[in-house]
Amino acid sequence: MESYTYEATTKEGNVMKGTIQAVSERFAIDQIQDMGYFPLNVSRAEKEKIFDMDALPFLRSRVTEKDIMTFTYQLGVLLDAGFTLDKALSVLLDLSEKKVLKSLIKEILSHIKSGKSLSESLSKFPSVFPLFYVNMVKAGETGGFLEETISRMAVYLENSQALKEDIRSALIYPLVLSIVGGAAVVVLLTFVVPKFTIIFSDMGGELPLPTIILLAVSNGLRHYWWVVLLFVLGVFFYLRYYLKNESGRRWWDGLKFKLPLFGKLYKEAAVANFARTFGTLLKSGVPILNALQIVKGTLRSERLAEIISSVRDGVKKGRGISEPLKNSDIFPPIAIHMVIVGEETGRLDEMLFKIAERFDLEVRTTVKRLLSLLEPVLILSMGIVVGFIVIAMLMAIFSINELPF
Numbered sequence: 001m002e003s004y005t006y007e008a009t010t011k012e013g014n015v016m017k018g019t020i021q022a023v024s025e026r027f028a029i030d031q032i033q034d035m036g037y038f039p040l041n042v043s044r045a046e047k048e049k050i051f052d053m054d055a056l057p058f059l060r061s062r063v064t065e066k067d068i069m070t071f072t073y074q075l076g077v078l079l080d081a082g083f084t085l086d087k088a089l090s091v092l093l094d095l096s097e098k099k100v101l102k103s104l105i106k107e108i109l110s111h112i113k114s115g116k117s118l119s120e121s122l123s124k125f126p127s128v129f130p131l132f133y134v135n136m137v138k139a140g141e142t143g144g145f146l147e148e149t150i151s152r153m154a155v156y157l158e159n160s161q162a163l164k165e166d167i168r169s170a171l172i173y174p175l176v177l178s179i180v181g182g183a184a185v186v187v188l189l190t191f192v193v194p195k196f197t198i199i200f201s202d203m204g205g206e207l208p209l210p211t212i213i214l215l216a217v218s219n220g221l222r223h224y225w226w227v228v229l230l231f232v233l234g235v236f237f238y239l240r241y242y243l244k245n246e247s248g249r250r251w252w253d254g255l256k257f258k259l260p261l262f263g264k265l266y267k268e269a270a271v272a273n274f275a276r277t278f279g280t281l282l283k284s285g286v287p288i289l290n291a292l293q294i295v296k297g298t299l300r301s302e303r304l305a306e307i308i309s310s311v312r313d314g315v316k317k318g319r320g321i322s323e324p325l326k327n328s329d330i331f332p333p334i335a336i337h338m339v340i341v342g343e344e345t346g347r348l349d350e351m352l353f354k355i356a357e358r359f360d361l362e363v364r365t366t367v368k369r370l371l372s373l374l375e376p377v378l379i380l381s382m383g384i385v386v387g388f389i390v391i392a393m394l395m396a397i398f399s400i401n402e403l404p405f
Contacts, residue, residue, distance in 0.1 A: 003019055003020075003044070004019065004020055004025065004028040004042055005017070005018070005019050005041065005042075005043055005044075006019070006020065006028065006032055006039055006040075006041065006043075007039075007041040007042075007095055007128060007209050008032050008037035008038055008039045008040055009038050009040065009041045009078065009081070009083075009091055010036070010037060010038075010039065011036070011038075011081075011082075015091060015094055015095060016037055017241055019361065020032070025042055025043075025044070029042055029058070029191075030043050030294060034266060038077060038078070038081045039073045039077070040077055040078070040091075041070070041074065041095075042097065051328075063098075063100055063101055063104055063128050064098060065097050065157070065160075065164075066161060067098065067101050068128065068133075068156065068157065069161050070100070070127070071092065071105070071157055071159040072150060072154040072157055073154040073157075073158070073244060074091070074092055074095070074152055075088055075092060076147065076150040076151040076153075076154045076324075078091060078092070079146065079147040079150055080147050080151065085112060085118060085146075086109060089105055089108060089109040089112060090109065092105050093106055094107045095120075103127070104125065104128065106154045107121075107124070107125075108121045108122065108125075111124065111145070117138075117141055118137055118141065118146070119134050119135075119137040119138035119141055122134050122137060131294060132281070132292060132294050132295075133153065133278060135281070135286060135290070135294050136149055136152075136153055136280065136281060136284045136286065137149060137150070139281070139284045139286045140284055140285070140370055142285070143151075143284075143285040145285070146251070147279060148284075149284045151283075152283060152284060153280070153281060153284075156277075156280045157274060159276065159356075159360070160273075160276070160295060163363065163364070165365055166364055166367070169272075170368065170371050173371075173375065174371060174374050174375055174378060176381075177375070177378050177379070178378060181378065181381075181382035184382075184386070185382070185385050185386065185389075186221070187220075188386070189217060189218045189221050189389075190218070190221055190222050190225075190387055191241065193214060193215065193218040193389065193393070196223065196393055197215055197218070197219070200215075200396055206399070207396050207399065208395040208396060208399055210388065210391065210392040210395055211251045211392045211393070211395055211396040213388060214373075214388070214392040214393075225294050246302075248303050249302050250303075253301050253302045253303040253304075253396050254303065255329060257270075257303070257329075261370055261373075262370070265363065265366045267332075268359045268362045268363045268366060269332050269359075269363050270301065270304055270330060271330065271331055271332070271335055271355065271359045272355070272356050272359035272362075272363060273356075274295060274299075274304070274308075274358050275335070275352045275353070275355035275356040275359065276352070276353070276356035276360075277294075277295050278291060278292070278352055279348075279349045279350075279351075279352030279353045279355075279356060281294060281295065282348060282349040282352065283349040283353075288315060288321075289315060289316065291309055292311060292312040292315065292321075293312065295308055296308040296309060296312070303330070304330065307324065307325070307328045307330065307331075310324040310327070311324040311325065313376060320339075320340070320343045321339060321343070322336055322339045322340045322343060325339060334358075335355050335359070338351045338355050339351060339352070339355070
């Protein structure tokens with residue numbers, strides 16, 4: 001049995017907090033509902049922390065994607081339970097422990113009480129709620145199904161966040177391996193190899209070529225490390241500046257989809273993101289032309305934006321969206337075929353969700369394959385570098401002592 005902490009509301013709107021024992025999170029939610037409560041947040045009870053990260057204000061200085069996902073989910077639960085919008089926001093205001101999120105909800109609630117709609121209130125915070133989010137809420141308000149729209153948005157954000165977390169988690173090990181391996185090589189070159197340099201110079205004799213190369217690299221790193229640092233920082237800031245320009249973005253857009261190994265991953269992620277966003281907008285009642293315009297605004301790729309523009313122009317002329325997609329080299333045949341089926345059956349939104357699910361799985365599979373290839377390559381590379389250092393040292397020792405190698 002595991003301990004789970006929960007936050008829930010009663011039918012009267014009172015916030016309840018507590019801890020229960022259950023075999024899984026799903027059973028914990030069932031128990032809370034059996035108690036007559038509406039669960040808002042259920043999580044496994046954490047052990048007492050030695051160091052509280054939340055005690056540092058600068059670590060809590062902004063509203064994160066995870067905050068918005070939780071806010072959207074909890075708002076959807078309250079609206080589905082029959083709470084009015086202002087009452088639901090008041091409950092979330094009491095529940096929020098993060099100061100910046102509490103301030104945000106307070107501002108939204110203030111706008112609601114002054115007579116503004118939820119979409120108008122959210123539009124006041126474009127850095128937190130993107131145009132896609134605001135337009136979905138607006139469509140739900142117009143169609144009279146705001147509760148469904150909020151719940152659908154929560155699912156969308158949860159799926160997007162889950163995919164990002166999976167990729168980040170998968171990259172942790174290679175990143176740690178690279179940092180530790182790189183640090184080990186730097187320590188060898190800056191602290192260990194110089195001690196041998198003194199010994200070799202005292203003993204005299206001609207050194208082998210690998211040893212000469214190694215000593216030169218070590219000496220350069222020790223005395224000119226600031227040049228290396230300036231070069232790396234210069235390249236970093238130049239690329240950062242260049243990629244902010246239109247020409248730089250176009251160059252990167254043209255390159256990233258053609259990269260060996262990673263190009264396929266970028267394409268799959270782009271297709272999944274497009275299908276999920278477009279399908280969610282259509283399902284929420286946003287007209288197709290407006291939906292395409294919103295999708296175009298959410299994309300970070302100039303190349304994809306051009307494809308969506310051609311799709312939108314085709315829809316204006318009475319053509320379907322599948323024909324322009326065929327002319328691109330990003331959308332694979334299976335995705336285009338599923339779009340055609342959706343158009344012919346009148347279930348385009350459902351097919352788009354299936355495309356998103358399929359390519360989310362493809363992204364996870366591709367990431368696993370890349371990591372299964374990346375990890376041994378990193379280990380082999382580190383082994384070659386360390387092996388070269390060891391062999392170069394041994395060759396010098398053997399040559400000085402006139403031992404056969």
